[in-house]
Every structure is written in structure tokens, then in C-alpha cells.
Amino acid sequence: MNTPAQEPWQESLKYRQWREAMTLHGNTVGEVKPLSLIHKPNGELLFALLDAEMAAPEGNPYPRVLMLRGAFVVVVTVITLQETGEEFLLLVRQRRVADGDALYEHPAGMCDASEDPLQVAVKELAEETGLHLPREAFVQMNDRLLFTSPGLLDEGGWFFYVRHTLPERELQALLGTTLGNAQEQEFIQLHLATPQETLRLSRNITTLAATWMYLNRS
Numbered sequence: 001m002n003t004p005a006q007e008p009w010q011e012s013l014k015y016r017q018w019r020e021a022m023t024l025h026g027n028t029v030g031e032v033k034p035l036s037l038i039h040k041p042n043g044e045l046l047f048a049l050l051d052a053e054m055a056a057p058e059g060n061p062y063p064r065v066l067m068l069r070g071a072f073v074v075v076v077t078v079i080t081l082q083e084t085g086e087e088f089l090l091l092v093r094q095r096r097v098a099d100g101d102a103l104y105e106h107p108a109g110m111c112d113a114s115e116d117p118l119q120v121a122v123k124e125l126a127e128e129t130g131l132h133l134p135r136e137a138f139v140q141m142n143d144r145l146l147f148t149s150p151g152l153l154d155e156g157g158w159f160f161y162v163r164h165t166l167p168e169r170e171l172q173a174l175l176g177t178t179l180g181n182a183q184e185q186e187f188i189q190l191h192l193a194t195p196q197e198t199l200r201l202s203r204n205i206t207t208l209a210a211t212w213m214y215l216n217r218s
Contacts, residue, residue, distance in 0.1 A: 004043035009034055012045040013113050014070035019155045026057035035065075044113050069155040071111040072147060073121040074206055075138070075163035077129060079192070083168055085116040086190040089211070090174075091201075092128050098166075103193060104201040106210050117158035125162065128188055130174050138161045141213045148206065157206060161214050 009015055022029055030053030031069035038047040047069055054062040077090040091104045111117055118135055126132045138160045145156030166174075175190050193201055200212050 004041070006037075006039045006043050007045045007113075007208045009037055009045050009048050011150060012048070012068075013111075013115065014068045014154070016047065017038075017070070018066075018068060021154075022054070027062075028055045029053070030055075040112070046112070065152065067153050067155075069110070069153055071117065071156055071158060072108055072206075073111065073117050073124060073158045073160060074106050074108040074210045075121050075125050076106050076141075076159070076210050077125065077131070078161060078163040078214075079171065080163065080165040081168055081171065082165050087194075089195055089198050090129055090131075091191045091193055091198060091207075093191045101203075103204055104193070104198065105204045105207045108206070111158075118160070121158070121160045129190060130177065131162075131164060133162055133164060137164065139217075141210075141217060146209070159210050159213055161217070181186075 019029060032052040033051055034048060035051050036047075036049040039044065045068075047067065047188060050068060051064050051065045052062075052066050053064065054066075056062065079090050091107070092107055093102050093104050095102045096127045096204070105209075107125050107128040109120060109127070110183050111120050114120050118138055118140070121138055122133065122135055139160060139162070141159040142157075145158070147153070147156045149155065171192075175192070178187060178189060195211055195215055202208055202211070
């Protein structure tokens with residue numbers, strides 16, 4: 001079996017988007033050296049730890065360490081029960097390496113090599129919940145990237161919500177299945193919760209922020 005060629009880190013979407021953003025905001029970037037690179041099985045760059053010479057427009061240097069992870073999407077998935085009209089959020093439950101606990105989160109995923117967050121949102125919702133919804137069903141809640149840990153990471157999120165009605169029998173069938181992309185070590189169970197229950201259940205700050213954004217949408 002042929003092993004896919006590894007994507008050069010300098011040519012990756014993650015790196016190009018970061019360099020363009022730094023230039024857009026008036027920064028200068030000098031020598032950049034990789035400290036550690038991790039690629040996906042298909043050869044795409046997944047993470048990059050870089051030693052980068054950087055200076056702000058005011059001339060002040062930045063810390064030299066940068067972790068490239070790229071953009072992600074989050075999809076708040078609102079399910080209305082056909083029989084009763086009750087509304088719930090459809091959450092994914094999976095164990096995370098942060099502490100090994102099973103965390104409650106919204107469906108989400110990394111953009112990796114895709115410049116279209118909406119395309120990624122459609123794909124991730126289908127993979128993680130089994131719901132195949134058209135692009136028109138997705139409503140974007142932010143008009144610029146929102147960063148998770150900007151002192152070290154370039155990671156930023158695009159937040160969407162969808163609203164979908166299901167009969168109870170179809171919903172129960174979804175809740176009884178294991179979903180996710182096993183090749184990427186995703187083993188997901190689904191869980192229903194109200195928005196307020198979600199705020200109590202989740203320890204993922206991105207999930208809490210997305211829930212708050214949905215509850216306070218215009």
C-alpha cells in the first residue's frame with residue numbers, strides 16, 4: 001500500500017492563512033522553523049509547533065512559539081420533536097484526552113484543508129449525528145473568527161446552528177447508534193438536553209460559548 005506524501009507545512013492552508021492574517025494586521029514575520037509536525041493519515045498537515053521570529057506593528061517581539069491548528073466549526077443542533085413540539089439540543093458525548101472523561105459537546109470539527117467552513121459544518125454534522133441537512137439549513141452566528149487560546153494557538157471557530165424536526169422513533173434510532181469517524185479515533189454517542197441542561201453538563205468552553213451565542217442570537 002502506498003503511503004500518501006506528507007503535505008509541506010509551508011504550503012498548508014493553516015500556515016498560509018496564519019501568514020496572511022499576520023500581514024493583514026501589520027505584523028512582520030521573519031524566520032520560521034518547525035519544531036514538531038503531525039500529519040493526518042491522508043498526508044494533510046494536522047498540527048505544527050513552530051519557532052517563529054515575529055514582531056508587532058509597534059516593533060514589540062512576540063513569544064517565538066506558535067501552535068498551528070487552524071479553524072474549526074461548531075454546530076448547535078436544535079431538534080424539535082414532531083409529536084410534542086418540544087425542543088432539545090442534540091449533543092455528542094465522547095471521551096477526551098484533556099482528562100479522560102466523557103464530555104458533552106456540540107457537533108464540531110476542524111476545517112483542515114477546506115476554506116469553506118459551511119461545507120465542513122455540513123460534513124461534520126452528518127458524520128457525528130447522522131443528520132444529512134442541506135447547506136441552507138445552517139445559520140452562521142459569527143462574522144469573524146473567535147479564538148480559543150490566542151497566546152499560543154491560531155485556532156479559531158466558526159459557529160453555526162441548525163433547527164430540525166424529527167419524529168420520536170427516528171430520534172431514538174439515532175440515539176442508539178455509535179457515530180463518528182473511527183479512522184480519526186471518534187467514537188460518539190448522542191445525548192439530548194435542553195440549553196440550560198447543556199450549560200450545566202458541558203465542561204467544554206467552546207460548547208458553552210456556542211450555546212450562549214444561540215440563546216442570545218438576534
